[in-house]
Amino acid sequence: MRIDSHVHSHFSYDGHDPVSLLCTSAIVRGVDVLTVTDHCDIRSHRNGHASYLATLQERGRALREAQEQLSRGKESLLVLDGIELGDIGNDPDFAAEHLHSYPYDFVLGSVHHALDGSTVDIYHDDPLMVIELYFEELQRLVEWGQFDSLAHLDYPVFLWKAPERTFRRFEPQIDRVLKRLAEQGKALEVNTSGLFRDVGRLGPELWVLQRFREHGGRFITVGSDSHWAKDIGRGIKEAYAVIKEAGFDHIVYYQERVPVVVPISPTPSLVDRSQAM
Numbered sequence: 001m002r003i004d005s006h007v008h009s010h011f012s013y014d015g016h017d018p019v020s021l022l023c024t025s026a027i028v029r030g031v032d033v034l035t036v037t038d039h040c041d042i043r044s045h046r047n048g049h050a051s052y053l054a055t056l057q058e059r060g061r062a063l064r065e066a067q068e069q070l071s072r073g074k075e076s077l078l079v080l081d082g083i084e085l086g087d088i089g090n091d092p093d094f095a096a097e098h099l100h101s102y103p104y105d106f107v108l109g110s111v112h113h114a115l116d117g118s119t120v121d122i123y124h125d126d127p128l129m130v131i132e133l134y135f136e137e138l139q140r141l142v143e144w145g146q147f148d149s150l151a152h153l154d155y156p157v158f159l160w161k162a163p164e165r166t167f168r169r170f171e172p173q174i175d176r177v178l179k180r181l182a183e184q185g186k187a188l189e190v191n192t193s194g195l196f197r198d199v200g201r202l203g204p205e206l207w208v209l210q211r212f213r214e215h216g217g218r219f220i221t222v223g224s225d226s227h228w229a230k231d232i233g234r235g236i237k238e239a240y241a242v243i244k245e246a247g248f249d250h251i252v253y254y255q256e257r258v259p260v261v262v263p264i265s266p267t268p269s270l271v272d273r274s275q276a277m
Contacts, residue, residue: 006223109147192235
């Protein structure tokens with residue numbers, strides 16, 4: 001099974017295509033389960049949560065229409081309703097209230113920006129200082145804990161182009177995050193978008209996945225982080241190979257906030273969700 005648990009529609013501020021086109025592309029590209037995870041960054045910026053919430057009802061209709069159309073056809077694509085919830089440090093209570101008010105299948109937790117009111121320039125200030133602040137916010141997110149999987153842990157390497165050797169200097173912070181994820185039974189995401197960026201690889205690196213497993217981590221999600229329909233599902237096969245190398249024999253996706261286990265070797269097949277609990 002090919003699972004893509006991180007894609008963006010035009011309901012994300014940086015997404016481009018409607019849900020219907022995402023589904024068409026997923027079918028063409030052989031994806032079996034597609035979770036649409038539009039951006040909802042908890043921040044006062046014009047692209048923050050207010051812009052997302054303004055389209056929430058329309059977005060919900062688009063997903064329901066896609067699901068209903070697929071249920072009447074012969075295609076086996078399962079489309080799920082997710083969210084990439086970012087920057088909760090600005091208002092964790094508001095973020096929690098939103099999750100309690102809307103029945104998502106899947107919640108990706110992430111950090112994208114400095115806190116509102118910060119004078120930090122994440123693109124030009126000292127990378128060590130910026131990454132230090134990033135891990136402070138990441139730890140805040142993990143302690144808050146009301147998400148299912150942690151997205152792109154090595155985000156600074158991808159967006160801010162911090163050298164990998166610089167990121168590796170933060171192993172103690174990485175370990176704290178991984179250990180806490182494992183303790184809470186949360187998943188860690190393997191994000192395939194780096195294969196198609198300057199960094200040229202999946203994220204996070206193999207050693208991070210291995211460390212997560214050593215800390216007792218059990219669940220891995222996989223996402224293309226696509227912002228165009230044409231990119232859905234790319235890099236999934238490569239991700240499975242790295243996940244297997246790290247010692248995992250399965251990945252998960254989430255339905256109604258419950259992990260569904262999918263073996264990745266030797267021939268993937270769906271397993272009862274109760275095996276993940």
